[in-house]
Amino acid sequence: MKPTPYDILEKIRRQKPVVHHLTNWVTIYDCAQIVKTLGGSPVMAHAPEEVAEMTQIASALVLNLGTLTVEFVEAMKLAAAAANRRVIPVVLDACGVGATRFRDANCLELLEVAHMDIIKGNASEIARLAGETAFTKGVDAGEVKGNIARLAQGLARQRKALVVVTGETDIVTDGKQTWRVQNGHPLMTRVVGTGCMASSVIGAFAAVEPNLALAAASGLACYEIAAELAAEEAPSPASFKVKLFDCLYTLDRATVEARLQMERNEDPE
């Protein structure tokens, strides 16, 4: 029997997996703290001399393009290659893709030189990677023409990867099946870093659950249920963010089961 989202969360709390990040300088603290809040052990190391060795002790690798530079992408390649060799899941957060050609080119190059098990972005970032001319407003999602679920499914097939699109309804697809998660709260869009933290959450869930689609959808659901609880206690962004961490830390099985809005469907061809 498949584990439930809460089963996977319990496994993180029990196993305390190391989740290695090469991420951006804006939300790096929050990415670490969300993994620690889940019960995992975050590590952020980016020197090219050590990224491969650090990846050896990790159970998942999270890459985030938020404040990329040429040197940083080179370090990402080394880390991703090490993760691929060890067959641990790699999550790529395509943060800001669709905003500049430099981001697009670096993200595409990363996808060429290493296998990204999970590609995550907002609608315009994923549309851009799927070959559309979508425009990302810095790091905030822009308008997307066309059906984002279909675009994500196509990208998943093309890259043989799981594709995650965060938004009001999150889409998680491997190109054959698509999970949709309806949990969450609009206040998440008013807090810098909720998208980056989502990738770290997915990394922590994928570190302990080999069914990556189930891991990603479950992680998003738990994280977003915590956001729902937080929004009930705190109506403004900064106190909401504090509560989001607190509610995720104390999340229990009954609450997750009562609030879970996660469904799976077969993809059209």
Add this chain to the structure above:
Amino acid sequence: MKPTPYDILEKIRRQKPVVHHLTNWVTIYDCAQIVKTLGGSPVMAHAPEEVAEMTQIASALVLNLGTLTVEFVEAMKLAAAAANRRVIPVVLDACGVGATRFRDANCLELLEVAHMDIIKGNASEIARLAGETAFTKGVDAGEVKGNIARLAQGLARQRKALVVVTGETDIVTDGKQTWRVQNGHPLMTRVVGTGCMASSVIGAFAAVEPNLALAAASGLACYEIAAELAAEEAPSPASFKVKLFDCLYTLDRATVEARLQMERNEDPE
């Protein structure tokens, strides 16, 4: 008729301008979050290959010297040149100028190679840029001999820029007229990043209001009124900071009008 400070805040909430930052690694999250809290869309990108292109989609550019390096200043030059070409406002936060010769030299070089529409600092940073021998205690203001308003007015005329000096009374001057903002609370000095966030606030207001003096004074007033409200609810720095974001997010017209302490005077020759 000139817009009021709250009118400009509403315009930010409505237009959601992109504010591009090249800022320091200490307060980068807070700079992003304060812009998002105002209703804007922050982006932090510093790779030389993309700063100019990212600036293309921005309505204002904020440069902050807090953790400068030679490479970072080179990226700032590229971003500032792109902003100058597009005629969008550039805010320079002279963070730490007066503490080391390296900071002084880099800041002066930036002022030579690009036009900074708004130069912002604390008293000793601005005094230093005005040619005084003022000493900055790391990033905290040091003693200043002489009249800081006169020094700021002189610097504004010399650089053909708006000069902003933050302190108990904020000074905003173009060398012809000087605005003074008396809002704020002493707890702001106990929280790391309140100065950096002030520059981001000014950037967001300048992104939507072409009268830069009015934009800067209005931004400081709204931000500092939120600080007054926060201090009434939270007497210690960390909870005060959470409340500061929350109060800025929910700031309304009646509160701003009731508390506004902003006045304008003609400068002496």
Add this chain to the structure above:
Amino acid sequence: MKPTPYDILEKIRRQKPVVHHLTNWVTIYDCAQIVKTLGGSPVMAHAPEEVAEMTQIASALVLNLGTLTVEFVEAMKLAAAAANRRVIPVVLDACGVGATRFRDANCLELLEVAHMDIIKGNASEIARLAGETAFTKGVDAGEVKGNIARLAQGLARQRKALVVVTGETDIVTDGKQTWRVQNGHPLMTRVVGTGCMASSVIGAFAAVEPNLALAAASGLACYEIAAELAAEEAPSPASFKVKLFDCLYTLDRATVEARLQMERNEDPE
């Protein structure tokens, strides 16, 4: 008569020492804010062109290996040399040593080229520096064989430095005498950055108190008493962290005296 921990805290509040950091990008804000909360003046500058000059105006230097790179370690060497020349205390946080050979090698090199007055780490980091084969789980402490107090005492004698091991019981030893601090709360282990902040606290106390063992033990005691107070008010990590800063800011003499759990013993040979 020796000052009490609270006496030293009062001295920080009165003297407002500048504490210069070259630290990691994950917890850099918290390191700055904890120093400011104590009453000090934090500065974070890492450009090789200015680190020595910035160190001139500082009363202590804190180095943290969390997100080290080759270039960053070179800047640390320059800062440490300047601090050694001025005979101001240098605190080295051996963050992540024992996780990769790169960290081990760089930390050992720093210990060779400059004098570190205080070497601080968790149990596996300090065991590794003492020559054991201890393994650090990223930046979280791993298992240590052998008596960590004895290992720390040996390292202190070898390096002629004060060695600080944080944990449920903190150990502070110069190889002749060992202080033990029993204050603190388990929630500290659920918050990213509590270890890094401990080093910054030690730096601030060492900036004003020449007895470095007393300074370090006192700093840890005050910080951890604030954590105890915070945990009574907030049972979850994110709100606990906010309260930790608040409680440290308002810490008073009576509370410190009532809760202090700090003792000193002569070391065995």
